Amino acid sequence: MSASDHKIVNQENKSAADIITWREYEALRNEMRREFRAQDDVLNGKVEEISQKLDATHVTVTTMQDQMTDVQRSLADLRLAVENLTTQQQQEDDDDPELQDDAHNARDAPRGNRPRCWAPLGRNGRGQDEEDGLGKPKFPIPKFEGGADVEEYLTWELKIEKLWSLHPHYTEDQKIKLASSEFDGYALRWWDAFVRNREEDREQPIRTWRAMKEAMTSRFVPTNYLRNIYDKLTLLRQGVKTVDEYYMEMEMLMQRGRVRESLEMTMQRFLNGLKYDIKGIVRHYNYTNMNQLLHHAREAESQLADEAKIKGRATGAGRFTPRAAPSTAPAPSPRSTPYCTTPSTPVSNVSNTKKSESAASTSGSNVSTARNRDMACHTCGGKGHFKRDCPNRKVMIINEDNEYETGDDVDPNALEDDDYDTDGEDAYPSDARTLVVS
Template identity: 40%
Template sequence: MKIPSFQGRSDPEAYLEWEKKMEFVFDCYNYSEIKKVKLAVIEFSDYAITWWDQLVINRRRNRERPIDTWEEMKVVMRKRFVPSYYYRELYKKLQGLRQGSRSVEDYYKEMEIAMIRANVEEDREATMARFLLGLNREIHDKVEMQHYVEMEDMVHMAIKVEQQLKRGSGIRSGHNSSSTSWKPSHTKPFDKSQMSKPEPKPVTTSHVPQGKTEASTSRNRDIKCFKCQGRGHIASQCPNRQVMVLRDNGEIVTETRIPTPTKCRHWRMLARRNI
C-alpha cells in the first residue's frame, strides 16, 4: 500500500486530507507507534522534509524527548500547518453557507466537509434545519412541505426537486426557441407584373359660364388687325402673312415679305392717322 506524500504547503485543508489518508493506511496494518511516525516521515518532500529535520535537531539541542507516537506527531503538525483561526473561519462559513449557483449535491458535500473538519457535533434536526435554510428559494419551498426522518432523505428529495425544475426550464426554453426559429419553407418569387400601376389622374376642365363666353366673343369682333385690316384678332395673331400698307392718297398696297419691326411701327402709325 502506497503512503501518501506531503509537501508542507500552507493549506490547512491539504494537511487535514493528508492526515486522514494516513489514518486510513494505519487502520489496515498493525503498526507500532514509532513505525507510524517513521512511515509518515518517509513520504515528506519539499518544505515538509526540511521543516521536520529542523524540528528534530531543535528537540535534540533542547534535550527534549523525540516524537515517537502518531498522536504526538499530529499535534505538532497541526500546530504548524493549521492556523488557529482556521476553525473560526469554518464556523463562520457554516453560518453563512448557501447553495447559490452550486448544485444541491455539491452544496451538501461542502456543508458536510466543513462540519467534519470543524468537529461540529449537533442534533440531527439542527443539521437538517441548517441544510434547508441554505437551499435556493424554489427548492426550499417544495422540500419544506414534506416530513423527513433522516438527513439523507431530505438531501435526496432536494436533488429530485432540482432535477424537476431543470427539466421544466429546459422544456420551456425549447418551446420558445422552436416557435421563434420557424420560417416558411419557400417563398414566392417577386413578380414585377403584380406591382400596382399608378392610376391616371382625371383631366379637369374649367367650366366657364355661358354669359362670360358670349361677352368675350363680342369684344373680339370689335378688334381690328392692322396687318390685314380684318376683325376678330390682333396683328400678332394674324393668320394672313401679307402686309397691307395704307398710303397718304388712300391707296392700299400689299406685300408678301415680312417687314422689319421698325417699318411695322411706322406703318401702324400711318394707318392710325388715316383711320
C-alpha cells in the first residue's frame, strides 16, 4: 500500500473533531482527480465507439437509398423498353405478309384440314391470343356512346362492374382494353383523344380500371349530381303516379344517391309523399316494415278507384235527360245551318240546358266529402269535381266557313225572349253531322 493510501486510511480512521494537515488534504485531492480522469477516459471511449457505429449506420442507409433509387430507375427503363418492344412486335406482325397469308389460308382451309386450337402466330412462334391475353370474350361488352344523360354512364359502369366480378381473372390492362373496345360515337372520340393527350404530355398512362372510372366519372358525371338527387328525393310526391310507380321512383333515387337511413325514416318519407286520400286510409293500418306499408297503400288505392267507379255510375244515371223528338219541319238551307255541339236540340234551349246542368253540378259539389278535395277537373282546372261534373258548359258553334262562336258570344236575352231568329223564321235542329269540342 502506498503512502497516499496509508494517509487516506488514516484519515478515514479520524473522527469529525480531528484536524487534518495540508499534506493529507493534497493527497486526498490528487487521488480524487486521478479517479475522475480515469472514469472520464472510459466514458469518452464509449461515446467515441457509439459515434463511430452511428456514422457507419448512416453510411449504410445512404448507400441503400442510392441503390433503391437506381433499382427504381432501372425498373422504369425496363418497363418502357418492354412496352416499346411489344408495340414494335405487334406492328411487325401486322405488316408481315407471310403471317397474313398463313392466317388467310388457315381460315379458307376445309374444316377437317384446319389444325386444332389454331391461332395466328407471331415471329416468336406464340399465338396472338397469348400475346395480348384477350382473345375474343365469351360475353358481350355493353356499349357506351357518351351521351349527356348521366344515367347512361352510371348504368354502363354498373354493368361493367358486374362483368368484372363474374370474371375476376382479367388483369387491369385487359379490363381497360375490353371496356374501351365497345366505345362508340362521342365516347370513342373522347377516349382516343384523352389517351393521346396523356402520351403527348408525358403523363402516366391509365393502367387500372379504378383510374379509368375516375377519369370517366369526372367527365360524364357533373359535380352537383348528388345534390340534384337529394333535391328530387326531398320534393318527391305521388301526384298522378300510381303507388307502385311512386315507390319505385323513390327507391331508385335512394339507390342513386346512396342514401342510407333507418327504416322508420324511409317509411315516413314514403307515407308523406302519398296522396291525401290514400294517406288517410293507410294511417289506420298497423305496419312494421316497408312491404306491409306498400301493400296497405295498394289496397287503399284500389278501394278509392272502386268507389270512384260506383259514384260515377250513380251520377251518370241521375243526370239522364231524354232525347228530344225529331222535328218534321223542312230543314233550312245548308249555308245558314251551323254545326252545333248539341245535336237534335234547338239553339234557343242552349241557355236553359246550361242553367239546369250548372244547378245539378252545384248541388252535387255541395255534398262532396273531404276525400274529393284532391279531384282535378281536366276542363276548367278546378278542384273538387271531375270533368263530367264541371259547371263550365261552354258551347262552340262552327259554321260552314270554319268560323266558330262560343256560348259567351251569344246574346242570352235574344235566346230567352222568343224562339225566332233575326229573320223572323223558325230555327230548327240540324240533321247534319256535328262536331263536339270539349
